[in-house]
Amino acid sequence: MSPVETAETAPEPLSKIELPAHLGGGGEIPTFDITLRVRRYDPEFSEESKWEDFTMTMYGTDRVLDALHKVKWEQDGSLSFRRSCAHGVCGSDAMRINGRNRLACKTLLKDLDTTKPITVEALKGLPVEKDLIVDMEPFFQSYREIMPFLINRSHEPSKERLQSAEERARFDDTTKCILCAACTSSCPVFWTDGQYFGPAAIVNAHRFIFDSRDDAGDMRLEILNDKEGVWRCRTTFNCTEACPRGIQVTQAIAEVKQAILARQV
């Protein structure tokens, strides 16, 4: 006598919703073989960094981060990289993928050329600590200098500080920054000596300079009107291209330049 299948003993369905084939559901996910070429660096063993290849079979739904996980969990546990939310919000896993700064968790493998090795290396212009982990301190140093917090000198209101939809829209683009450092570490001016404030700091200054509730815009403009400030921007658009959040970074820098000019001239 075969046991009666009840709701408790029946296996969990693979998917809670079975889509019929004509709706595109239920199709098999394509797989492909990839070679992940990772730039390894471990100062405890060698001062030299070297490229290391890992081959594996991945699915069409996988991202570069999944490939890195597969390496770390199944092939070489010593591979080091940062990741936290793994969904493009925390900004931990910015790295150079095929020579471009991107978030590993937002880059689908199928969008890259899988016939060639996919190169993965640490962000450029920041000191590498191990493998794909860089020291973010220089980046946060300039971020702190622009005072990335609301400064309001009026009396504390008993309810929220009101703002019109237009006033909010003025700086909407720059509120999207997740501080992943993809922009700053793609900037050739930052690469030279790391003294330039960098796009990320300027974007976050822009977010408060154009906020109608903030009173310290002049102070921030004064900070950025520096020999290492906005005037070192050469409008090469590397930052706009690198931003995983689609922020118009170069435009934000240009708006800060105009605000300084309007204030001084």
Next chain:
Amino acid sequence: MSSNVIASPRSNSAQSPWYKRNKASHSSFEMFAWLFMRLSGVVLIVLIFGHLFVNLMLGQGIHAIDFGFVAGKWSSPFWQVWDLAMLWLAMLHGTNGVRTIINDYADRNGTRMTLKTILYIAAGVIIVLGTLVIFTFDPCPAGAVTDLPSFCPVP
């Protein structure tokens, strides 16, 4: 107790100047330099293409250029001012451009200082020399026979 504070890794090594941010400059020099590049660029488009048009296209075009042609132009205050403005703006525009390139690409402060010193000396010499030539130019030098402008006294 400050002695208990642990320094950031590599905070004072020559390989990592990252942790030492330059002091704030508190001057608007870079802003005016940036503004100058834009404004002088616009003016230079007019000056340079006007210069090229007058020298190469008008009248006989390129075949008219000789000592007499240049001397004739520089005897007029209009062309003296035109060429003076072109010289100063082009030299300052170019010098500032090379200055920013040096700032962007020179790694160490020493290299930067050396290159910029050479640049400023070169620019200064050319500006002074060019200005002197424009103002002290003699259109009718003694002893010359050919190519003199028509207004020179016949020797």
